[in-house]
Amino acid sequence: MLSVNESAGAKLATEAPTLEFQEIQATVLRVRPAPYFGTHVLLRIDNAQAGRDFLRRVTPHVDSAAGWWAAANAWLAIGISYAGLEALGLREDSLRSFPEAFRLGMAARAQHLGDEGVNHPKNWDLPFGKGQIHIGVSVFSDSEEKRRRTLNLAREQYDASSGVSVLAMQDFGAQPGDLNPLGYKDGIDQPTIEGSGVESPPGYGRPIKAGEFILGYPGEAGIPLPMPHPDILGRNGTYVGLRKYQSRVGAFNRFLRANANTEEERELLAAKLVGRWRSGAPLTLAPVVDDPTLGADAKRNNNFDYSDDPRGRGAPFGCHMRRMNPRDTQLSRLTDVNLHRVIRRGTTYGPPYDPNAMSEEADEVPRGAYFLFISAKAMATIEFLQQEWINDGNFIGIGDERDPIVGLQEQGATFTIPREPVRRRVHGIETFNVLRGGEYFFMPSLSALRWIGELG
Ligand code: HEM
Known part of the structure; x- marks a missing residue:
């Protein structure tokens, strides 16, 4: 592998x-x-x-x-x-x-x-x-x-x-x-x-x-991030955030059905919410029809930026992926996007996604993701992401619209899809992934694990 x-x-x-x-x-x-x-x-x-x-x-x-x-x-x-x-x-x-x-x-x-x-x-x-x-x-x-x-x-x-x-x-x-x-x-x-x-x-x-992800190395500012003491405890360690999400598959499917008439339209809408087709093909490279071969091709499926899509006609500004990593998108609130990256280890639990599950009971079936993210400043990064890029849209000029995949939605929430001649505003966005737990962990180096084990 x-x-x-x-x-x-x-x-x-x-x-x-x-x-x-x-x-x-x-x-x-x-x-x-x-x-x-x-x-x-x-x-x-x-x-x-x-x-x-x-x-x-x-x-x-x-x-x-x-x-x-x-x-x-x-x-x-x-x-x-x-x-x-x-x-x-x-x-x-x-x-x-x-x-x-x-x-x-x-x-x-x-x-x-x-x-x-x-x-x-x-x-x-x-x-x-x-x-x-x-x-x-x-x-x-x-x-x-x-x-x-x-x-x-x-x-x-x-x-x-x-x-x-x-x-x-x-x-x-x-x-x-x-x-x-x-x-x-x-x-x-x-x-x-x-x-x-x-x-x-x-x-x-x-x-x-490396210091953005592992303690003890210079970060983007040229110096290591603050590290717990003593040195043997902090060095080569990092932090892991865990967020347990329950996916409301019924609500997600009901939303897609209510806003798209055919399976093709539904799949396009699902792609617009994330920025990729379900196959993994990015909208920036496959804006109109899915390209599963591209989605499966690890050499090509991430080889893009947003320079050819400055108006969000392919990947909407508000889609999950463009929010979570705007790459070269021009932002209304300036920040260095490379300061907010996380290593992701998504772990899916529960029964497989069922495109035909429409009931409210389907929302309660235990399934979703234990979303793990790793960074030497995981706590500050997730607080930034939650406040600025997930539960707000002003940084990309779309007012208070929130991330359609992981945002906490209020009644009447919308999702804007830029297009010619007028943008489309989709209604009925709900909290499709509900937070059901979370914790921060320190992930010590192997020497630090031994050191802690020997305390006493
Ligand atoms: C159950 C909840 C979630 C679902 C269903 C989900 C789904 C997805 C999907 C389908 C992608 C595109 C594939 C890829 O590039 O790997 C993606 C990308 C991403 N997601 Fe999520 N996600 C979830 C939660 C989160 C959370 C909580 C965060 C961060 C706080 C997050 C951050 C990201 C990032 C950083 C990317 C990569 C964007 C890029 O670099 O272009 N996701 N997510």
């Missing part, structure tokens, strides 16, 4: 990589296999000693990013929340050196994230929002059999600790055709990281300084 970057035509860089791969957890750089299989396990530590015992036992099984671009089969990743670091007995000065939003946790930052109404933490699924999630263990795999085997490895370690309890387990995996809960191919675009050993394939933008 090639990594996305490799399969997209990336070459191994001629310059020597500068990152300490053997220290960085694999998930930071290694992309999801296709198809993928996995499980998230959320743990609570009831006793610091037991928690540290667990870490000491599990760390030898946590994979590093060494050779991350080569074939990958199954691996384990570990994240620790602030409550978890407390429960593991980290010293007060270390605890205080973490950023405030991380210390408070995602639920307590609801106001900064615009997580109100149906998305408010009071409506979240357990165990989210109660400060009890201490450790997240994730298994990623390219086969069901290896997922089970790798999960068993982790289970043997936490089952052996009487002071570590399992709060929740969630299997996830690609749906047929590698689609996400609303039926789209995703996980296509990722930022290329300077020093990671591969060159940026065409269309992926310039490489971003």
